[in-house]
Every structure is written in structure tokens, then in C-alpha cells.
Amino acid sequence: SSVNFSTYLLIFPMMAGMMFISEFIAAQIPTTGPFFGDFYEYFTQMMGQLTDNPVIMIIMTVIMAPIFEEIIFRGIIQKGLINKGVEPWKAILYASVIFGVVHGNPWQFISAVMLGCVLGLVYYKTKSLLMPILLHAFNNLTLSLLVIYGKDESFAKVFHVSEWLVLAVGIVLFSLFCYLFMKKYKVHYAEM
Template identity: 40%
Template structure:
């Protein structure tokens, strides 16, 4: 009896030591965000110099990879020094899980993110920036938005930040904090909302599986849909104006009936996909102990 109690106390102390040593904690997570913002400012002169010779899209890709890539290398090294591990699980679980993630991501974008974001007023100068960025739909923009961003951002915010927070705090607290920080690093309220919502889904999936590939797939799906929207809106002036102006949500969805039907279907698909994902995660966890 005493031996069992002593063992529990020893395990608790070891867990506390592990929590203290885990990287990053909340304060260190804020520093990661600060590092990203700092590098994004420091590399602006390089971006301005090379934009005239390399073009806007290629320069933006290089600028992004430098900003996020160097940040990742720095915090990855800190993680190794603190925890003596550099492992990332790049498994996917199953094709069924991947498909459910794609359905959930698309449904959340259509049924939750877009309806909220579209109703937040956008100042004219911000709208101009978004429209200018949205006109970039070439190969380099595709690589930046659909490939580089999902990989680097998920490695940083789920693979390192959330992974570290989960060792020191509750899953709910860890997921919310990492998601809000992920939204914050986008530096504007419109992307903050979308990124935070997406971060919650990615965080939950990572917590359940510890597979970094799955949040990357979520992020790639979301950004692919956004890129497709950018591509078509950049070639359709009326569509661009309707998405970026003062149109009501009802008008954007083509009437009240369409709005209700689309949102109902999207939210139903999102909830159903998440429910089925949870079942899959529980099943795989059970099988791993069998």
C-alpha cells in the first residue's frame, strides 16, 4: 500500500518536472509570435529590393519562407535542447480520416468562417491590400498559400507550440491559447477570426492523434479553397466587389432561403464529420492498446 502511494508521488513529481521543462510554456509561446513578427519586419527591406527584379509572387514566397522558416529552425532547436527530442509524426491514420477532415474544413469555411468574416466592416485601404494580394494567383502564390504556409505554420503552432502546451496545461486551455496565438500572428481581425477557428479544429485533431500531417491537411484544404476563390474573383470584377463590399450575408448567399439551406447543410456536414472523426480517433486509440 505504502509502496503504491510512494510510486504515485514519484510519478507526480516526475510529471511536474516534465511540465517545467516542456517547451514552450505560455510566455515562450508569446515569444515565438514576437519572433515571427520581428522577422516579418526585418525582412521587409529585402522584399522591397527583390520585388522589382524577381517579381511580387516569387519575392513573397522567399520572404515568407525566410520569416517562418528561420523562426521554425530557432524554436525547433530550443525544443531539442529542452526536451532532447525532435520527432514529428507524419502519419495520416487512414484515408477515411483525411476525407472527413476535408469535409469538415470545407463545411466550417462555408458555414461558419465566411458568414462571420464577411460581416466585419473593412476599411478602404485594407480592402485594397486584400484585393491586391488576391490578384496574385500564379504558381509561386500557390506554393506560398497552399504548400509552404500550411507546412511551416502547422509545424510551429501545432507541432511545437501546442505540443509543448499540452504537457503543461489542460487540452482545452492549450488548444485555445495556441489557436488565438495563431490568429494573432496574422495581424488583422479578419484573418484572426478565420485562423483562430481553423486553429481550434487543427488543435483538437492534433491533441487526439499527435500526427502533424493531419493539421497540415486541414490547413491545405482551407487555403486551397481560399486560393480557388481568389483565382476566380480576380478574373471576375463583379464577384470581387460582391465579396469585398458592404453586401449583406443574405445577398452574398443569394437570398434568405439559400442562406438558411446552405448554412444548415454546411453546419450539419461539419458536425457530422467531427463526430465521425472522434469515433475514428477513439477506435484507433483503442486498437493501439489492444
């Protein structure tokens, strides 16, 4: 289904806010030590191979991943669960957790679950799979540009600001625009 332009003005700042919040939370997971250190080193090497060619990285992360992942996680899993009678909030959560697990590491798991919940809510309320695809592409494009030009996935590190400031801006953006989105789409807590 189609959505009006005002929806875009609500969902993109809401998504940016969640990106900032999830960055802060994911940054609390250790990257050193016997288990996390080795795993983080392996993960960093794998991601380094993906970022060797920026064009390939953009095609894979900004175009292909959002299309295929949103069709699978929101269009098939989430919608399928709702069609089977699972409460919408549970279907959104289950699809988001599976989405996080598929990312295969604890740092992206946290972000994927949190972002997946936003994508799931937007899909559920707008009934448009294009919305989560665009939001997913926005998330991946933003992170890709941080890596390409800033040499890091962290907003705080690239822009030389406090992680707490990133969190505060994230909370304000997400809270305000989520409230406006929920008001516009008449999301009631009893409905979820």
C-alpha cells in the same frame, strides 16, 4: 504517425463545414465605417498585391504558409503547452488565438481561431502534423481558387447563394463529421 484513409474522409468535410461557418461569422464584422472601413481598405489593398501573381499566391498560401504555420502553431506552441501540462483543450485554444492574432486583421482572426481549433483537435488526436498541414493547405487552396476564379473569398458571393445557406451547410457538415471524427478517435469531453 500515420493515419488510415477513413480519417481523411472525416477531416476534410469537417474542415469544409468549419470554413463555411467561419465565413458566415467573419462576414458579420463591418467593412465600412471610420475604423473598419479604413482598415478593410488597407487589408484589401495588401491582399490585392498578393493575388497579382496567382502562381506566387498559390506557392505562398498553399505550400509555404501551411507547412511553416502548422509547425509553429500546432507542432511547437500547442504541443509545447501540452508537454508543459496545459490541458489539451486550453493548449488548442491558446495556439488558435495566437494563430488568429498573427493574421493581423479581425476578418481573418475569426476564421483563423475557428479553423485553428479544428486543426489543433485533428493534430492532438491523430498525432500527425501532416493532417493539419493538409487541412490548412486545403483551406488556403479553396480560398485562393475562389479569389482567382471568383474574384472574391466568399462562397456565398461566388456561388450566388444566401449566406444563411452557407451557414446551414457548414453546420450540418461540421456537426456530422466532427461527431464521426470524435467517435472514431474516442474524444471524450472530460479528456479535453
